[in-house]
Amino acid sequence: MAAGSLQPSMAPYFPGYRPFDPESLGLGAGFRLTSFSDMKGLLTGLEEGEPEDVGVPRLGIGMDSCVIPLRHRGLSLVQTTDFFYPSVEDPYMQGRIACANVLSDLYAMGITECDNMLMLLSVSQKMTEEEREKVTPLMIKGFKDAAEEGGTSVTGGQTVVNPWIIIGGVATVVCQSNEFIMPHNAVPGDVLVLTKPLGTQVAVNAHQWLDNPERWNKIRLVVTREDVELGYQEAMFNMATLNRTAAALMHTFNAHAATDITGFGILGHAQNLAQQQQSEVSFVIHNLPIIAKMTAITKACGNRFSLLQGTSAETSGGLLICLPREQAARFCAEIKSPKYGEGHQAWIIGIVEKGNRSARIIEKPRIIEVIPRGAGSSDSSTTQSLDGQC
Amino acid sequence: MAAGSLQPSMAPYFPGYRPFDPESLGLGAGFRLTSFSDMKGLLTGLEEGEPEDVGVPRLGIGMDSCVIPLRHRGLSLVQTTDFFYPSVEDPYMQGRIACANVLSDLYAMGITECDNMLMLLSVSQKMTEEEREKVTPLMIKGFKDAAEEGGTSVTGGQTVVNPWIIIGGVATVVCQSNEFIMPHNAVPGDVLVLTKPLGTQVAVNAHQWLDNPERWNKIRLVVTREDVELGYQEAMFNMATLNRTAAALMHTFNAHAATDITGFGILGHAQNLAQQQQSEVSFVIHNLPIIAKMTAITKACGNRFSLLQGTSAETSGGLLICLPREQAARFCAEIKSPKYGEGHQAWIIGIVEKGNRSARIIEKPRIIEVIPRGAGSSDSSTTQSLDGQC
Numbered sequence: 001m002a003a004g005s006l007q008p009s010m011a012p013y014f015p016g017y018r019p020f021d022p023e024s025l026g027l028g029a030g031f032r033l034t035s036f037s038d039m040k041g042l043l044t045g046l047e048e049g050e051p052e053d054v055g056v057p058r059l060g061i062g063m064d065s066c067v068i069p070l071r072h073r074g075l076s077l078v079q080t081t082d083f084f085y086p087s088v089e090d091p092y093m094q095g096r097i098a099c100a101n102v103l104s105d106l107y108a109m110g111i112t113e114c115d116n117m118l119m120l121l122s123v124s125q126k127m128t129e130e131e132r133e134k135v136t137p138l139m140i141k142g143f144k145d146a147a148e149e150g151g152t153s154v155t156g157g158q159t160v161v162n163p164w165i166i167i168g169g170v171a172t173v174v175c176q177s178n179e180f181i182m183p184h185n186a187v188p189g190d191v192l193v194l195t196k197p198l199g200t201q202v203a204v205n206a207h208q209w210l211d212n213p214e215r216w217n218k219i220r221l222v223v224t225r226e227d228v229e230l231g232y233q234e235a236m237f238n239m240a241t242l243n244r245t246a247a248a249l250m251h252t253f254n255a256h257a258a259t260d261i262t263g264f265g266i267l268g269h270a271q272n273l274a275q276q277q278q279s280e281v282s283f284v285i286h287n288l289p290i291i292a293k294m295t296a297i298t299k300a301c302g303n304r305f306s307l308l309q310g311t312s313a314e315t316s317g318g319l320l321i322c323l324p325r326e327q328a329a330r331f332c333a334e335i336k337s338p339k340y341g342e343g344h345q346a347w348i349i350g351i352v353e354k355g356n357r358s359a360r361i362i363e364k365p366r367i368i369e370v371i372p373r374g375a376g377s378s379d380s381s382t383t384q385s386l387d388g389q390c
Numbered sequence: 391m392a393a394g395s396l397q398p399s400m401a402p403y404f405p406g407y408r409p410f411d412p413e414s415l416g417l418g419a420g421f422r423l424t425s426f427s428d429m430k431g432l433l434t435g436l437e438e439g440e441p442e443d444v445g446v447p448r449l450g451i452g453m454d455s456c457v458i459p460l461r462h463r464g465l466s467l468v469q470t471t472d473f474f475y476p477s478v479e480d481p482y483m484q485g486r487i488a489c490a491n492v493l494s495d496l497y498a499m500g501i502t503e504c505d506n507m508l509m510l511l512s513v514s515q516k517m518t519e520e521e522r523e524k525v526t527p528l529m530i531k532g533f534k535d536a537a538e539e540g541g542t543s544v545t546g547g548q549t550v551v552n553p554w555i556i557i558g559g560v561a562t563v564v565c566q567s568n569e570f571i572m573p574h575n576a577v578p579g580d581v582l583v584l585t586k587p588l589g590t591q592v593a594v595n596a597h598q599w600l601d602n603p604e605r606w607n608k609i610r611l612v613v614t615r616e617d618v619e620l621g622y623q624e625a626m627f628n629m630a631t632l633n634r635t636a637a638a639l640m641h642t643f644n645a646h647a648a649t650d651i652t653g654f655g656i657l658g659h660a661q662n663l664a665q666q667q668q669s670e671v672s673f674v675i676h677n678l679p680i681i682a683k684m685t686a687i688t689k690a691c692g693n694r695f696s697l698l699q700g701t702s703a704e705t706s707g708g709l710l711i712c713l714p715r716e717q718a719a720r721f722c723a724e725i726k727s728p729k730y731g732e733g734h735q736a737w738i739i740g741i742v743e744k745g746n747r748s749a750r751i752i753e754k755p756r757i758i759e760v761i762p763r764g765a766g767s768s769d770s771s772t773t774q775s776l777d778g779q780c
Binding site for chain 2: 120166
C-alpha cells in the first residue's frame, strides 16, 4: 500500500479529501513534510516538556485555556495558543491537525464556539521555492477548513521564515459563565471517558520507519507495512477530528471536568487534571484504547514509547472527561450517533475514587485494540474492541 | 565604550534597568543573542515580506489588528499576534521589545487597554543548557515587565525548542466601539505625525559590525564606535518603549487614522495606511527623523538599507498618525510632558492632501538627526533636531 493512498472507506470522514501526492504537484516522490524539523514524532513531548527542563517557568495555570474575567458584566475571555512541528506528511491534513489541536483546548472546557482564530506559520528556509509554493497553501487550506468546521474563521496571524516548519494558532472566545465547564468538579463515583484512541506518536514514528530499513527491521516481525499505513492513517484522521462534538455532549451529560490529551500522554494529563480537583479524588485507569498494532510495535521497540505506561506523547488527542457514572454510557452511545457525522468514538477507561489528587494506570490494564476504520467497515472495528468500549 | 554599557542619563527611561553582561552570568564574553538566528537585522522585513514572495496569501485585512464584532451587544474583540527573531543582544530588552511590538498593533488603533497577553517562545536548540537557563528567564522577564507596563499580564503561551530563538505574543482586548479608532478617516489638510525616530535596522546591523572588521571598515570613516553604540542603545530603548501614551493621545487630539511602523518601513506602512482611507487622499512625507549617524552609515554602505527611500525595516517603531492640522503641534508638545514619563518624542513629518490613496516621500526630504539621549541631556538632543520637530 503506497504512502498517501487511502481506502475508500476512509473518505467519508473528510468530504472532498484527496490524499497528498507530491508527484502530482511536481515535487519529488520522496518529499516528506516531517523532514523539515528534527523533532520527528517527539514533537509534543518536547514542546511541552522542555520548558521545565531548561529552567523556564511554565506559563500556564494548569488548565488548557486561560480564562480572564472581563470588565464587561458576566463575560469572560477564554483563549489558548499552541504551535507544532509537522507530524504527518500530508500538508493539508497537517493544517487540519494543527487547527484541531488549538481548538481542542477550548473544547476541553466544554466550549463549542470560537470567536476568532489567528494562524501562526513558519515556512522552512530549507524548502525550495517550489516546495514552499506548493505545500504552504495546502497547510493553510487545511487549517482554514478545520476552523470553518469549528464555526470560526482565520482573520489574521503571522508568517515567518525559519529552519523548521511550524504551524499553530490562537483560538479566542468571549463567553458567559454557563458556556464553559471549569475542570475541577470531579467526585468519587465519576467515570473517566476518553474520546480518541491512543498511539499517535507510535503511529507517526512507525510510518517514518517504512523508509528506514534499520528501524523497519526491528518491527517487521510484528507488523506488516499495511498495518503501519492503516494505523498511521487512523492516527492522522483522529488527530484531524475536532473535539467539538465531545465538548457539546459534556453539557448534555453533565461533565464534571475534562482535559485534552496531548504531549504528556494519557497519564500525564490525567495526573494534571487530578491535581486541579476541588474534592480529594484520584483517577484510576483500567482500559487503554490504542490504535491496533501500536501495542505490538511499542513492545517490539523495547517499550521505547512508554505507551502502556501512559506517557507516550499524543498529538491532538481526545478529551478525557469525568462524567457521572449513569451518564457515561449514554455519552459514549450518543457520540457515535450518525447525526454528529462519522468518526466519533468514546470509551470508558477508568474511575474516580477518593484519593490524593493523583492518577494511575492499574498494573495490567486491558488493551483495547482499535481497528483502523480504513481496514474495513466500522462494524468490524467495534466488534474487535468489545468489552471496554461502550 | 564596551557593548552593554549605558550612560547614566539613559537609566531613567527604564527604572531598575541593568545592562546585560554575559560574563557576570557565567557566559562567555562573546555571547550574542542575535547569533541564534540567521535573520540578523533583516527580521521584520522578511517576516512580513516573505509570505507574499513565497506565494502565501496574506492573512491580514490591511489593519494592524483584527476587529471581530461579538455576539455580546456593542462589544468587539480586537487582537493581534506577532513574533520575532532577536534584534538586540540584551535578552531582557529583547523581551521588552517583543512585547512592545505586539502591543503596538493595539495602540495603533488608539486602544490603551489589553485584557490578556499570551507569550510565544522558542528556545534555541543550539544554545547550551547553561545559556538557556541564564538567558530565557531574562527574555521572559522583559516580556512580562513590558506587559505589566501596558496594564496587562501574561497568562499563558507556548514554548518550543527550535533552531532559532523566537519571541512574540498575542494581545487581546474586548472593547466598546468608542475605545478604538478605525484607521480610515484621514482628510485633506491633516498632518502626519511620527512618534519614534527611524533607523532601527541600520542601528542593529551597524552594532553587529563592531565585531566584523570587514564590515566595520566600510563605515569607520563616517562613524566612531561610540556613535554606533549610542545609536544602537537609542534604537534599543525606542523599540522597547510602548506606544501606549501615543494611543491615549490619539483620542485627546482627535486622530483620524494611524498605523505602527515595522517591517515595511515608514513608506511601506504609509502606503498601506493611505490605501485604507475612505476619502481620496495621499500622504506626502517631507521630514525623516532618523537616529543620528544612521544616515551617514546607510550612505557609506551604498544605501543598502534604503533608509532614505523609507523602506528600511523598523522593529517596534513609532505610530504614524493622521491628525487635524491644529491638533498636531499640541499632540507633539503634550507627548513630551514629564507626566507621561521620559523618552517620548514626536515629529510632524508630512501632510495629507487630495490624491489617489498613495504615499510618497518628497525628492529631498529634510533629515532630522535625532541625537541619542545617552549622548547628553535631552535638551541638547532637541536643539539638534530643530525645524521638523514640534
